[in-house]
Amino acid sequence: MPSFTSSSPSLSADANAIMFMDERERARILAKAALFSPPSATLPDGRRDLVGLSREEITDILAEIGEKPFRTKQLWHWIYHQGVTDFSRMSTIAKPLQEKLAERFIIGRPEPAMVQTSSDETRKFLFRFRDGQEAETVYIPDRREDRGAVCISSQVGCTLSCTFCHTGTQKLVRNLGAAEIVSQFMAARDSYAEWPSLKGETPRLLSTIVLMGMGEPLYNYENVAKAMKIIMDGEGIGLSRRRITLSTSGVVPLMDRCGDELGINLAVSLHAVRNDLRDQIVPLNRKYPIEEVLAACRRYPAASNARRITFEYIMLRDVNDSDADARELVRLISGIPAKVNLIPFNPWPGSDYRPSTRERQAKFAEIVMNAGFASPIRTPRGRDILAACGQLKTASERARAGQTATDE
Numbered sequence: 001m002p003s004f005t006s007s008s009p010s011l012s013a014d015a016n017a018i019m020f021m022d023e024r025e026r027a028r029i030l031a032k033a034a035l036f037s038p039p040s041a042t043l044p045d046g047r048r049d050l051v052g053l054s055r056e057e058i059t060d061i062l063a064e065i066g067e068k069p070f071r072t073k074q075l076w077h078w079i080y081h082q083g084v085t086d087f088s089r090m091s092t093i094a095k096p097l098q099e100k101l102a103e104r105f106i107i108g109r110p111e112p113a114m115v116q117t118s119s120d121e122t123r124k125f126l127f128r129f130r131d132g133q134e135a136e137t138v139y140i141p142d143r144r145e146d147r148g149a150v151c152i153s154s155q156v157g158c159t160l161s162c163t164f165c166h167t168g169t170q171k172l173v174r175n176l177g178a179a180e181i182v183s184q185f186m187a188a189r190d191s192y193a194e195w196p197s198l199k200g201e202t203p204r205l206l207s208t209i210v211l212m213g214m215g216e217p218l219y220n221y222e223n224v225a226k227a228m229k230i231i232m233d234g235e236g237i238g239l240s241r242r243r244i245t246l247s248t249s250g251v252v253p254l255m256d257r258c259g260d261e262l263g264i265n266l267a268v269s270l271h272a273v274r275n276d277l278r279d280q281i282v283p284l285n286r287k288y289p290i291e292e293v294l295a296a297c298r299r300y301p302a303a304s305n306a307r308r309i310t311f312e313y314i315m316l317r318d319v320n321d322s323d324a325d326a327r328e329l330v331r332l333i334s335g336i337p338a339k340v341n342l343i344p345f346n347p348w349p350g351s352d353y354r355p356s357t358r359e360r361q362a363k364f365a366e367i368v369m370n371a372g373f374a375s376p377i378r379t380p381r382g383r384d385i386l387a388a389c390g391q392l393k394t395a396s397e398r399a400r401a402g403q404t405a406t407d408e
């Protein structure tokens with residue numbers, strides 16, 4: 001936030017008004033998120049899922065069955081460091097207690113309803129949750145290193161309807177709970193047999209998280225934040241905040257909170273440099289226009305030269321890819337520690353956009369790079385299995401859409 005001195009009472013009043021409006025807007029967003037809450041973490045048979053609970057919550061429910069707080073640390077280690085899903089494998093816990101725990105709790109995973117591996121080794125999971133809802137998770141191996149990123153979904157469907165995005169054509173069904181967000185990562189690790197967690201900085205395949213799957217993570221902030229705190233806990237999965245990136249379309253009131261509370265990396269889906277165009281491509285722009293989004297980036301606490309903000313820019317032929325667009329982009333982000341990811345558009349059935357030509361992409365990248373910003377042109381990954389950026393949409397929803405089209 002801008003700082004104002006007490007010697008300028010009118011500015012101070014303005015600052016208060018802005019803070020009050022932000023507070024009100026934050027409360028509105030969180031209240032709306034609650035309308036799309038995930039189902040209860042308790043199974044019909046009364047057992048409770050331990051995944052997705054904070055340490056304090058685990059301690060509380062253990063107290064209800066007469067167990068001491070030190071058990072939380074033990075359980076945490078087995079669940080998040082060793083990755084076990086079966087209480088009988090917890091060798092530091094006596095058998096009678098293992099049985100008592102198994103009667104009351106589970107260590108849940110979503111069901112992998114479909115797993116597809118692309119010719120480029122990108123792997124897409126369609127995970128089905130307990131109420132039958134599904135979301136997609138993608139593992140994207142890094143070609144140069146023996147590691148990669150897990151792209152995690154935060155909602156089933158999305159409210160934002162970005163016009164280049166296939167996922168955005170699937171209406172929001174509900175938010176994912178903290179358990180469902182954490183367990184996407186855990187289930188992906190299961191698939192690569194990456195348990196137990198290694199200590200320290202030893203590279204692993206699944207070493208990075210990008211919250212860029214289905215949904216707008218800041219519209220499900222509470223569950224996303226809880227999940228990321230669990231994933232960052234050093235006695236469990238222990239992923240550093242530097243290895244987690246949250247991608248937002250620019251939900252300004254929650255960008256500050258994300259920076260303050262989580263300190264993870266930020267990526268912003270910019271995609272246009274004029275408000276009239278961004279209103280069309282990213283309709284959320286009508287609420288939070290470019291200037292407000294960039295102001296929130298300038299004050300994002302976790303941004304520095306070592307941890308730059310990533311601006312995502314989808315390259316749409318003859319729409320947003322001119323030299324003038326590139327120069328305006330450079331002007332807009334000047335002074336922000338930033339890099340620009342140029343994303344070739346991945347066509348999908350029903351979309352009117354076309355990808356920019358290779359020459360255009362290269363010229364655009366050159367202008368941005370000459371201004372001092374890294375501007376890699378991303379290689380689309382997993383195109384053959386519809387796992388590339390903006391292509392996610394659950395298989396069941398695709399099937400339904402196909403059915404509707406046939407019915408019509």
Ligand code: SF4
Nearest residue numbers: 158161162165168215
């Ligand atoms: S780009 Fe992200 S926010 Fe926009 S519609 Fe797609 S999933 Fe939603």
